[in-house]
Amino acid sequence: MNRCQKCVLPEQTPNITFDDSGVCNYCHTYRPVSYQGEDAFIARLEPFRNGARPYDCLVPISGGRDSSYVLLKLVKDYKMRVLAVNYENPFTVPQARTNIKNACQTLGVEVVHFCNGDKNHRITFRQSVEAWLQRPSPGLIPIVCIGCKPAWWHIYGVARRHHIPLIVSGGNPYEVISYKRELVGISRDEAANKAFYKYVYAIRTMLQNRAYFKPRLLLTMASSYLLGNPNSLGLKLVGRNITWLELFNFVPWNETTILNRIRQELGWDYPQNLPSSWRFDCRVKHMVDLMYLATLQLTDKEDFYAKLVREGRMDRATAVQRLTLENKPQIEEIGILLDQAGIRDTALVDALFAQTAVSQAAMETVG
Numbered sequence: 001m002n003r004c005q006k007c008v009l010p011e012q013t014p015n016i017t018f019d020d021s022g023v024c025n026y027c028h029t030y031r032p033v034s035y036q037g038e039d040a041f042i043a044r045l046e047p048f049r050n051g052a053r054p055y056d057c058l059v060p061i062s063g064g065r066d067s068s069y070v071l072l073k074l075v076k077d078y079k080m081r082v083l084a085v086n087y088e089n090p091f092t093v094p095q096a097r098t099n100i101k102n103a104c105q106t107l108g109v110e111v112v113h114f115c116n117g118d119k120n121h122r123i124t125f126r127q128s129v130e131a132w133l134q135r136p137s138p139g140l141i142p143i144v145c146i147g148c149k150p151a152w153w154h155i156y157g158v159a160r161r162h163h164i165p166l167i168v169s170g171g172n173p174y175e176v177i178s179y180k181r182e183l184v185g186i187s188r189d190e191a192a193n194k195a196f197y198k199y200v201y202a203i204r205t206m207l208q209n210r211a212y213f214k215p216r217l218l219l220t221m222a223s224s225y226l227l228g229n230p231n232s233l234g235l236k237l238v239g240r241n242i243t244w245l246e247l248f249n250f251v252p253w254n255e256t257t258i259l260n261r262i263r264q265e266l267g268w269d270y271p272q273n274l275p276s277s278w279r280f281d282c283r284v285k286h287m288v289d290l291m292y293l294a295t296l297q298l299t300d301k302e303d304f305y306a307k308l309v310r311e312g313r314m315d316r317a318t319a320v321q322r323l324t325l326e327n328k329p330q331i332e333e334i335g336i337l338l339d340q341a342g343i344r345d346t347a348l349v350d351a352l353f354a355q356t357a358v359s360q361a362a363m364e365t366v367g
C-alpha cells in the first residue's frame, strides 16, 4: 500500500494527491493545533469555584481514556468539586463501567447515570446499519453513531437540575477526521462547525436509499442536528447560562501521559483482546471501522495517527506498525454488537468481512 511519505495517509484517502516527494496534500494544508495553555485553563475555572453550590462543574464520563483523564485532572490537579455524568449507552463494554466505578470511588466523586431509552438507541442503530447495508456509502457511516447524540441534551439537563454552570469534556483536537469532511464536500481546512452541510449531504444521499426513511431514525437525526453537541442551536439556547470547555483545547493531548496517569491513579484498563485503547468503550466503534474498511480500506485511525505524526507526537514507523496491527476487523466484538442490536440476518455483514479481507490481502500483496 502506498502511504504519504510524511504522514501515513494511504492512497485510497478521499481526494488525496501526492507531490513529487510522495508527500500528500493533507500534509501541505495542515495547520498545527495550537493550545491556549494550562494557566489559561486554570484562569477560566476560577470564576466557577463557588462554595455556596455543591458542585463547581460537571464532567461527562464514558469510561474511555480521555474522559477519565479529564475527571482526574479536574478533581486532583485543579481541586474542582465535580459531579460526573454518564450516559448508559446500550453498547458500552463492561470494562468501561468498571473504569467509571473505580475512577469515581478513587476520586470521591458522585456520578449521575442516565439512559435515554435503551430500546430507542438499539432500534436507531439497527435501522441505520440495515439501511446502510442496502447501499453502502462511506459518507453515511457516521449515522450509525447518531443514537448517542441526544445524550448531550440530558447532560445539559443534569447541569441545570444541579445548578452547575460549567461543563468540561474531553474531546481531542486530533479526532476531527479530515477525510470525512472531504467525503461530504466540506473542505478539510475549515475549522468552523459545518454541521448544516453534513446534514444536507446526508439527506441528499439518503434520498437514493429509501431504507433510511424510518420515522424513528429521521426523528433522531433531526434532534441530533438541533441538540447533538454543545455547538448545536438548541443547546446554545438551552445552555445560555452554562459554559462548556474542552480540556484539550488548553492542555496538549498526550497519549502516554494520559494512559500512565489513569492507569496508575485510577486503576483504569481496557480489554486485552483489543489492539488499541482508543474508543474501546463502545462496541459500535468496531462496526464503524468495518464499514470504512469495506468501502475505503482505511479507518479513523489513519487520519488520527497522521495528525499525531505531523504534530511530532508519534513517529511515522510506529504509526505504520500500529495501523497494521489495529486495522483488523474485530469479528467477535461485532458479533456481540449485532446480537445486542437484534440484527439477526448477518449475511450482509459477513459480506463486508469478506470484502475487507480480500481488499486487505490485495493491498498487502501490492505493497
Ligand SMILES: [Zn+2]
Pocket (backbone or CB within 6 Å): 004, 005, 006, 007, 008, 009, 023, 024, 025, 026, 027, 028
Ligand atoms: Zn501526508
